[in-house]
Amino acid sequence: MNYNPPTPVERVLGRWRWVRxxxxxxxxxxxxxYLIFVNQYVxxxxxxxxxxxxxxxxxxxxxxxxxxVFKALAFMYRDELGPGGYRRFGMLYETEQSELPIGMSRxxxxxxxxxxxxCAVCHVGTYRINxxxxxxxxxxxxxxxxxxxxxxxxxxxVGADPKFSADNLIAAIDSPAVGGNLNFFDRLIYRYxxxxxxxxxxxxxxxxxxxxxxxxxxxxxxxxxxxxxxAIQFNFPMDASHITTAELNGSADFPSIWEQRPRxxxxxxxxxxxxxxxxxxxxxxxxxGVTPVTVDIAALKRIRDWIWTLPAPPFPVPSAIDTSxxxxxxxxxxxxCAGCHGMKNAAGQYDYDTNRYPRLGQIEPLxxxxxxQDRWASYTQDFSAAQNMLYAxxxxxxxxxxxxxxxxxxxxxxxxxxxxxxxNGSVPTLRDLLEPAAKRPDKWYRGSDLxxxxxxxxxxxxxxxxKQDLFLYNTSVPGNSNMGHEGKIYGTELSPADKDxxxxxxxxx
Amino acid sequence: xxxAMDATFLHEDNAAVIFSPLKFRNLEVKNRLFRSNLSGxxxxxxxxxxxxxxxxxxxFAKGGVGCIISSYTxxxxxxxILIRYAMIDNDDKVPFWREIGKRVHDYDCRFLMQLSxxxxxxxxxxVENMFKKALSSTNQTDFFHGILAQAMTVAEIHEVxxxxxxxxxxxxxxxxxxxxxxxxxxxxxxQFLSSGINDRKDDYGGSxxxxxxxxxxxxxxxxxxxxxxFHLQMKINGVDHNDWLYPWKKKGNxxxxxLTICKMLLDDGKGVDSFHISSGSTFPHPRNPxxxxxxVNLVRWYAGLFPSGVRTRFNYAIFxxxxxxxxxxxxxxxxxxxxxxxxxxxYAKYLRDEIIKIDPSVKFLCTGGFQHADVIxxxxxxxxxxxxxxxxxxxxxxxxxxxxxxxxxxIRQKECTYCNKCLLNDLANPLGCYExxxxxxxxxxxxxxxLIKEVMSVFEPPLYQ
Numbered sequence: 008m009n010y011n012p013p014t015p016v017e018r019v020l021g022r023w024r025w026v027r028x029x030x031x032x033x034x035x036x037x038x039x040x041y042l043i044f045v046n047q048y049v050x051x052x053x054x055x056x057x058x059x060x061x062x063x064x065x066x067x068x069x070x071x072x073x074x075x076v077f078k079a080l081a082f083m084y085r086d087e088l089g090p091g092g093y094r095r096f097g098m099l100y101e102t103e104q105s106e107l108p109i110g111m112s113r114x115x116x117x118x119x120x121x122x123x124x125x126c127a128v129c130h131v132g133t134y135r136i137n138x139x140x141x142x143x144x145x146x147x148x149x150x151x152x153x154x155x156x157x158x159x160x161x162x163x164x165v166g167a168d169p170k171f172s173a174d175n176l177i178a179a180i181d182s183p184a185v186g187g188n189l190n191f192f193d194r195l196i197y198r199y200x201x202x203x204x205x206x207x208x209x210x211x212x213x214x215x216x217x218x219x220x221x222x223x224x225x226x227x228x229x230x231x232x233x234x235x236x237x238a239i240q241f242n243f244p245m246d247a248s249h250i251t252t253a254e255l256n257g258s259a260d261f262p263s264i265w266e267q268r269p270r271x272x273x274x275x276x277x278x279x280x281x282x283x284x285x286x287x288x289x290x291x292x293x294x295x296g297v298t299p300v301t302v303d304i305a306a307l308k309r310i311r312d313w314i315w316t317l318p319a320p321p322f323p324v325p326s327a328i329d330t331s332x333x334x335x336x337x338x339x340x341x342x343x344c345a346g347c348h349g350m351k352n353a354a355g356q357y358d359y360d361t362n363r364y365p366r367l368g369q370i371e372p373l374x375x376x377x378x379x380q381d382r383w384a385s386y387t388q389d390f391s392a393a394q395n396m397l398y399a400x401x402x403x404x405x406x407x408x409x410x411x412x413x414x415x416x417x418x419x420x421x422x423x424x425x426x427x428x429x430x431n432g433s434v435p436t437l438r439d440l441l442e443p444a445a446k447r448p449d450k451w452y453r454g455s456d457l458x459x460x461x462x463x464x465x466x467x468x469x470x471x472x473x474k475q476d477l478f479l480y481n482t483s484v485p486g487n488s489n490m491g492h493e494g495k496i497y498g499t500e501l502s503p504a505d506k507d508x509x510x511x512x513x514x515x516x
Numbered sequence: 517x518x519x520a521m522d523a524t525f526l527h528e529d530n531a532a533v534i535f536s537p538l539k540f541r542n543l544e545v546k547n548r549l550f551r552s553n554l555s556g557x558x559x560x561x562x563x564x565x566x567x568x569x570x571x572x573x574x575x576f577a578k579g580g581v582g583c584i585i586s587s588y589t590x591x592x593x594x595x596x597i598l599i600r601y602a603m604i605d606n607d608d609k610v611p612f613w614r615e616i617g618k619r620v621h622d623y624d625c626r627f628l629m630q631l632s633x634x635x636x637x638x639x640x641x642x643v644e645n646m647f648k649k650a651l652s653s654t655n656q657t658d659f660f661h662g663i664l665a666q667a668m669t670v671a672e673i674h675e676v677x678x679x680x681x682x683x684x685x686x687x688x689x690x691x692x693x694x695x696x697x698x699x700x701x702x703x704x705x706x707q708f709l710s711s712g713i714n715d716r717k718d719d720y721g722g723s724x725x726x727x728x729x730x731x732x733x734x735x736x737x738x739x740x741x742x743x744x745x746f747h748l749q750m751k752i753n754g755v756d757h758n759d760w761l762y763p764w765k766k767k768g769n770x771x772x773x774x775l776t777i778c779k780m781l782l783d784d785g786k787g788v789d790s791f792h793i794s795s796g797s798t799f800p801h802p803r804n805p806x807x808x809x810x811x812v813n814l815v816r817w818y819a820g821l822f823p824s825g826v827r828t829r830f831n832y833a834i835f836x837x838x839x840x841x842x843x844x845x846x847x848x849x850x851x852x853x854x855x856x857x858x859x860x861x862x863y864a865k866y867l868r869d870e871i872i873k874i875d876p877s878v879k880f881l882c883t884g885g886f887q888h889a890d891v892i893x894x895x896x897x898x899x900x901x902x903x904x905x906x907x908x909x910x911x912x913x914x915x916x917x918x919x920x921x922x923x924x925x926x927i928r929q930k931e932c933t934y935c936n937k938c939l940l941n942d943l944a945n946p947l948g949c950y951e952x953x954x955x956x957x958x959x960x961x962x963x964x965x966x967l968i969k970e971v972m973s974v975f976e977p978p979l980y981q
Contacts, residue, residue: 015649015664019826 010458019049034307037331048115049303055313060127063112064310065303066296071121074113074365075187075197076205077178078106078297095475096161097227097454099131099144109144110153110166124295126310129153129230129261132424135403137473142456147317148424149228149261151456151465154478156225159235163216166209173202186316218245218255222484225258229432230483232276233385236294241393256486257385259431263425265317269359269418273368277430278383279415282392283407285311290405292393299398319357319421322514327460329478329511336512339505342496347371347416351516357420370412378491379431386410419516427453428465431483433489438515443499444490452477463510505508523792528894531921538582538903541789543584543694543747545626546902548896549917552883552905553630553698553707553751555587555601557701560852561642563593563603565612567979568946570619572793576910576976577625580917584620585696585792588632588703591683593675593705594651595633597799598942599642603631604683613690628694628747629687631680635704636665637799639943640819646823651676653714653721653730659762660798673720674729681737684748685722694789695748697734701753702798704904706888709777712758712768724769728777735787749790749881750781754863756797760851771863775870782875784950786880791871792905794821801937802851804858805908805932806885809848811841813950817943845891856934857891858900859884864939865900882904887932889923908932908939914947930954946971 013021047068052058072080083091084435088095098108107113110128113120132148135141165171175196180187189197215238225231234255237243244250259277271284281287292302322328347366351485352358361367367503374378393407398404414430428434436459439447455465455472469477482489492497498509538545551851556569569587576584590596590603602610613629622628623971636652638645639661650658650673652665668676684695699705707713708730714721722731731750736746736900756768769777781787796804815836821828834840864882882901886892889908895901910916912932919926926932948971955970957963 010879013649014646014822014823019664075883370961 043118049271050113050480051306056310058306059125059310059313060109060131061107061112061145062125062309063303063305064125064292064297064307065114065301066123066125066292067112067114067121068116068301069112069298070296071123072205072210073121073201074107075123075180075189076176076300078185079176079182079187082184082509083170083175083179084161084165089475090430093158096154096158097150098128098158098386099133099142099152101144124208126264126291128293128295129155130264133456134323134424134459134465135471136458138457141325145320145424147265147314148320148421149264151228151426152454152476153261154159154224154225154227155230156219159216162209163213163219166206166213170173171206173198176202176406176413192213200420212239215239215242216449216486218250221255222257223256223487224478226480227476228427229258230294231257231385232258232294233390237390237393240293240389240397243390243393251384252485253381253384254387255385256484257382258486259430260427261298263319264314264317264420266357266359266418266420267311267317268315269357270368273359273417274360274370274411274415276386277414278368279368279388279411279413280386280409284315284376285403286405286407289398289403290408299401304403318388318422319516322460323458324460326501332508333509333515335512336477336508337503339498339501339509340512343496343501344419344509348419357418357516359418365420366416368415370411370413370415370484376491377412377493378414378429379486379488380431381486381488382430383411398419398502419513422513422516423463427467428464429489429492431487433480433487435467436462438462438506439464440492441498441501443457443493447482447489449482451480451488453480454478460514463514523890525890525893525897525922527889527974530889532890533893533896534674534920537716538604538879540694540747540749540879542745543789546624547582547917548581548892548903549581549583550881550903550905551576551581551584551910552907553587553651554698554907554911554947555634556942556974557598557600558946559600559602563590563596563601563605564609565602565846566600566922568739569602570616570622571633571976572617572947572974573627574619574623577620577623578917579908579913579915580623580921581625581910582903582917583685583693586616586627586629586671588685588694588698588754591631591633591679591879592645593634593677593930594640594648595638596642596748597632597634597638597703599883604631604686605679607689610686610690613687613692613927617691617693619707619776623701626693627695628749629683629690629692630696630698630751631683631687632698633676633680633704635659635702635707636663637702637704637707638663638824640824653716654868656713658798659765659824660827661821661831667716670718670720673733677730677733677737680734681741684746685736685741688742688746691865695738696751697731697738697788698751699731699753700751700794701796701801701804706753706756707796708772709752710756710758710768711773712756712766712797716747724776725780727934728780731777732780732783732787733767735781735783739783739786744786746767747790748780748788749777749792750788751779751794753793754793754795754860757795757801757803757851758797760796760798760802761917771866775864778867778871780873782871782878782926785875788903789973790881790902791858791867792881792883793867793901794883795860795863800936802848803853803859804884805934805936805939806852806856806891807908809934809974810935810937811835813937813940815841817940817945818856820943857885857888858882858895861895861900864895865898868899879903882978883907883908885932887913887931889920890924892920908936909947910935911938946974 049063100108111122112125113122129150132151133142134143238245267284275287277282349364349367388410391410394408395405428440434440434447451467452469454477457466457471460468535547559566592605617627636650636658638650647664649664651668655667687695709727714727758768761766868880880901881903883905886904886906892904909932913926935951941950952963955963955966957966
């Protein structure tokens with residue numbers, strides 16, 4: 008006999024207690040699931056510059072690496088990378104203690120903090136005037152240091168490396184250098200969830216990007232914008248029978264991203280394949296690892312608004328401008344250059360008026376401009392058709408991409424900070440660019456950020472840079488030609504004094 | 517006094533109406549003022565009457581009402597609503613009720629016993645009922661507090677009918693002046709009468725005639741026990757308004773349903789002598805007692821009901837949260853409507869008009885917020901009823917009849933505010949008026965002291981002096 012039976016009310020409540028518990032449990036699970044696996048956590052920086060440097064644009068959910076894995080890889084492969092870790096790839100750390108380089112953002116996805124790239128990784132340049140200077144950052148300038156080719160290859164090799172195992176990864180994460188301090192459950196997660204997923208993702212990427220083994224090294228400050236894009240976003244066939252050597256080697260210099268408002272409507276990208284700044288931004292974000300599903304539109308808009316009016320940086324050593332040559336330089340620039348590139352007006356503002364400068368932001372046909380065709384060739388009509396399907400169903404669906412017949416002429420605001428020159432970065436200085444192609448350096452070093460204030464551009468003789476940072480740029484390699492932009496109308500037949508005057512003037516742009 | 521002067525009649529006219537005797541078939545009451553059924557938990561736990569109740573009833577007799585209707589008096593312990601209410605379930609209770617009768621009669625006041633059975637509306641069943649589900653017409657759980665119910669078998673129905681009959685017999689034996697069946701406000705008889713609650717498929721459910729069968733059997737059984745010369749009246753809802761809390765619930769009985777039931781209970785002149793009109797198929801109900809609801813007091817005292825129902829904790833969660841509480845109060849006031857004083861008068865008039873066509877000797881009482889002479893006289897004059905019953909205004913002013921003889925009502929500060937704090941405090945504290953603002957004193961503490969003194973006066977004089 009039960010001497011302590013429940014009352015009828017207690018019996019009913021007892022019955023419901025299970026239901027209630029289940030409901031509460033279910034609610035907790037749903038909320039927990041939402042908070043951990045649906046909701047993502049990002050840092051929104053107060054300042055636009057900080058946001059630009061470290062704010063997430065949504066590249067992490069699909070392509071990101073857990074931050075501990077990212078740091079552990081630098082430790083595991085310290086023999087290959089050297090003590091500087093990812094600095095080996097030209098990534099910029101603001102201080103010795105910085106946890107992440109500029110251009111790397113974090114986002115907590117599925118409860119794991121992941122890191123990957125943002126706009127700043129490709130759009131921050133550095134320079135030094137004197138050998139002993141600390142590098143100065145130029146935000147919004149083309150990166151002159153980033154070796155994306157090597158970085159990519161490194162990750163792909165990690166995926167295939169037998170040394171990259173769960174045991175080694177966990178040991179590296181727990182090492183004092185990384186300081187992961189994984190507990191028992193963390194280790195289980197890293198062993199059975201994180202490691203297999205990272206390895207599988209790297210291996211899959213390696214498969215997709217297998218063509219890069221057939222490419223020539225992009226070198227520092229350059230990127231093959233569209234071939235990885237074709238493979239990753241669209242799974243285009245990239246084997247030798249489907250792609251020509253010219254199309255395969257279309258690496259180009261990173262561009263500057265300041266003063267975007269006047270550029271809207273101009274032909275953007277080196278070959279001018281899009282006239283919308285917003286579409287170009289979204290497309291470039293895809294290159295940083297964003298996907299149409301994970302893109303953080305709000306964060307991207309913040310960057311867009313910032314670069315919309317970001318001013319071009321002034322020449323860093325005003326004393327190095329020979330003002331006596333400026334009037335002559337200005338007159339010659341107006342005569343030879345401004346029609347295609349615009350110039351500063353009497354008030355000292357850069358004039359982007361396409362009514363005044365009818366060729367500004369327009370396509371120069373290939374046979375006219377004469378520069379290396381491979382970058383142009385790497386962007387195909389098929390590819391533009393595929394691009395125009397991206398973001399289908401969203402208001403920001405791409406509609407502006409098209410194949411052009413040449414390269415676009417651009418405003419030259421802040422041109423001093425955009426060395427080396429031409430779309431493929433084949434000419435180290437402005438002064439060299441005013442020489443006929445035959446007189447331009449044919450083999451020279453990229454990778455030094457020591458600045459030549461006379462010729463305007465980074466030094467190309469390798470002076471002032473560590474050996475491992477230097478990259479011998481060979482203009483005879485496919486895609487690297489320094490031909491074009493030459494002849495009477497391009498000023499390459501002017502007297503040296505005239506050319507010097509134009510260069511002096513261009514320092515002021 | 518402004519009210520009296522605005523009205524067509526002078527106060528003297530109103531007082532003449534109110535203080536004229538009311539003759540029932542078997543009972544004469546000296547005026548038209550009845551104290552409606554109400555009580556605190558004043559008695560012994562097992563249902564024996566307590567000393568405080570003697571004091572309690574005497575207060576009102578002394579105050580001048582013509583007749584007192586006892587508080588809810590269970591005919592069986594299974595049918596109690598609250599613990600510590602004097603019952604009439606056994607002959608051993610007769611001496612106590614005889615003493616009550618004596619005390620009241622000393623003031624030329626009549627006393628009716630309200631025979632009651634809670635059914636499923638058993639707010640605190642006590643330890644006696646702890647392991648039993650409440651008896652009802654239905655198995656459906658009470659929708660307000662979630663009190664569990666079981667549908668009575670026919671045998672159980674007969675047993676309860678007999679309990680009512682024996683209760684009436686004991687009332688007569690105790691020398692009381694009559695009995696009232698509590699057929700209103702959601703208790704067992706309502707649970708049979710109401711189309712919103714009764715879901716039986718047998719002879720006691722379905723048509724209104726079937727639903728009224730239980731009440732009619734009680735009336736006949738009582739008449740069998742007490743004869744035809746003992747006052748028997750029926751308290752009944754004019755309209756059920758069973759959907760007040762959850763709009764998707766059935767509305768319950770309409771005025772026409774009630775009329776049909778009343779006609780049946782006349783039983784060709786052998787049935788009830790009068791009707792006492794209320795409304796609302798639960799207790800409490802926004803229409804009964806009509807007024808406000810004090811959420812603070814609700815939250816303070818509701819917890820005592822926790823073990824009683826399966827929805828009490830849910831209700832408490834609603835009452836005690838900053839959105840649910842005010843929302844409930846809004847619903848409470850919205851469902852009541854604008855009228856408080858005389859809220860049931862139109863129902864009473866409709867029923868009375870029809871019934872006196874059949875039998876003019878049947879009288880009608882009406883309850884609901886009465887405390888002003890002009891309103892009371894008006895409802896009597898216009899034929900809504902023959903007398904009114906009052907509860908809260910009499911708690912506020914035990915001597916309200918004396919006041920009404922001289923004035924239209926109490927002075928403003930002393931009026932019953934219909935705050936219903938008495939109702940909520942009754943769950944844990946001695947019944948009395950808990951509206952602080954009504955009491956004398958310059959500070960809250962002084963007023964509260966006055967309040968406590970008044971509320972505790974029910975225990976004076978003490979049993980042993």
